[in-house]
Amino acid sequence: MGLLVANNVLAVSNLQCVRGERTLFENLTFNLESGKLLYVQGDNGSGKTTLLRALCGLSQVHSGQVSWNNQNIQSLAEDYSGQVLYIGHLAGIKEDLTAIENLQFSATLTGVDVRREQAITALTQVNIARCADLPTRVLSQGQKRRVALARLWLQENPLWILDEPFTALDGEAIKTLTRHIEGFVGAGGIVVFTSHQEPAFDSKIMQRIKLD
Amino acid sequence: MNWLKFSSPQTFYPLAGKLVPWFAVAATVLTIYGLYLGLLIAPTDFQQGDSYRIIFVHVPASILSMFLYVVMAIYAALGISLNARLSYMMATSVAPTGAMFTFLALLTGSFWGKPTWGAWWVWDARITSELILLFLYIGYMSLQSAIDDKRRADRASAVLAIVGVINVPIIYFSVKWWNTLHQGSTINMGKSSTMAPIMLKAMLIMMVAFWLYSVAVILTRARREIEDRERNSEWIKQAWLQEVKE
């Protein structure tokens, strides 16, 4: 996977997030090192998405801090966020651009150049290569999500934050994605994710957290 | 200003409640005295007769309107930099009073303009800037009410207030420039004849009176804001019980 730095630590200490009047979670602390996955569990509305977005720097935290290699992500700003690959609930692709153009642009935002063939290879991994040159407007929701997931084959970020990546995928695709994530983690990547189904990762590399 | 007063809604609420009556009474007393001086004691202006007396309301109102906008922007800036709930609530509470004074300044300016210049509205630089200030207040309040999420509403309108306050001198300058370009009229209120000391005194008293009034009203509004936002928390119910007892 070409990860040059494989000694990163994502650390969260005493994190508290609030939505409106409600505290979603508090006193959340964990350390996540290179080569580890974090599976965030919790019911709907328990704050999983907010936690993931807080790790990206998108959601404001009420108290506590998130740090990357011992530096607060607030002070790192784009030096940190450029290293994060975030796939959230929204597909994050433009309808008027083709799948390939979308992937190339997403890669641009992480600072890398993606050639057409590389984009097609990635789309093949999620079984959607035939839609490569179509404007994504014509794709179904599930297909759009797969285009978004194809980004995972086209970047060199050390940290992946994935909000329900397995949703709307069939059994075959789930296996492909699981293998890909395992490979990434094996090469020193860090992954934080949520899922409605029990994930099939080795417990040696996967930590769990449950938000109430 | 006691800094600690603004640290948390819990300490602020009862303190504000105690202060409001004092400010209200002081405001009433000074307003009566100021108006007495201005309307009855101050001499008749030899150029403008008695109609000039409206400056005792107009000038303090316009000064307060600008002062309060700056205060609002300061609270907004404090809110953003310190992430302090109370600062945001104070900014929200200042706006309507500031808007009211702006409107009052425009209204009294208009009533002054009619007998003096024969027109209900004069495109003088200061009055035009005052009008634009009213737009800025209205924009701030509209943005607040349009956003449902209180936190987002606070922070978005805070950004708007800060952007606005930076623009106020620019707007004022541009309007003055526009005025000279089009040889517009310039109203020199209270400067047409030499200001008798008693006139100055009356205006200053009215200004202080308006300021006291503003404090009383803003503190009251801030308390309402706190009640609205924290209505589900324990401490506010305790605070109410406490105040009922007193």
Added chain:
Amino acid sequence: MTTATFNKISALTVLYRVFLRDIKVAWRRRSDIASVFFFFIIAASLFPLGLGADPKLLHAIAPSVLWVCALLSCMLSLPRIFAADYTDGTLEQLIIANQPTLLIVLMKTLAHWVLSGLPLVLVAPLIGLQFDLNVNELQVLALSLLIGTPTLSLIGSIGAALTLGVRGGGVLIALLILPLYIPTLVFGAGAVNAVSTGMSASGGLSLLGAMLALSLVFAPLAASVALKIAVE
């Protein structure tokens, strides 16, 4: 497992591609851009229709009419800067990109100006002919719009960012932004009016330049703060 390697690209390339993306996306929805452009033309034509065709009168009101129409036209197109990105999730991706949000906002605002402001600079002198403006005045008009419309895009981006996803969006933006547009309007129309009365336009034009410089420094910052607030 793919062992693909990718070439790194520079910050300038990233920013340039952000600009290009916006142009590309807007170009594929050309009708949106065109409609705002036509609004300018139609709105400007309303005035002679409302006031009568007296050339002296039209000549007198032309600078302000054209400037106000440019202003309103720019304002109508403001939602386009961020709203679509907000809805499809690309905005949050832009915010967590490897470039400061401030610069990304600057690029998007530049794209907005190229699509909505620059066409006005080109077409306004043509409309100005209908209002009986002479060559000097037309030149100053074009120049004032050239310097002034980027400022309108910059200040407008703040309003667009603040009102993302808020109900009453279009009119609300107007309420917030029009007061802030007043100095630009005054200097721009003033410059053309000055030339009409035989004075120099340099005063108004330099003030427009100052407004542009100030907006370049402050507006992207304010807009990026507002975006982060909206996206939370």
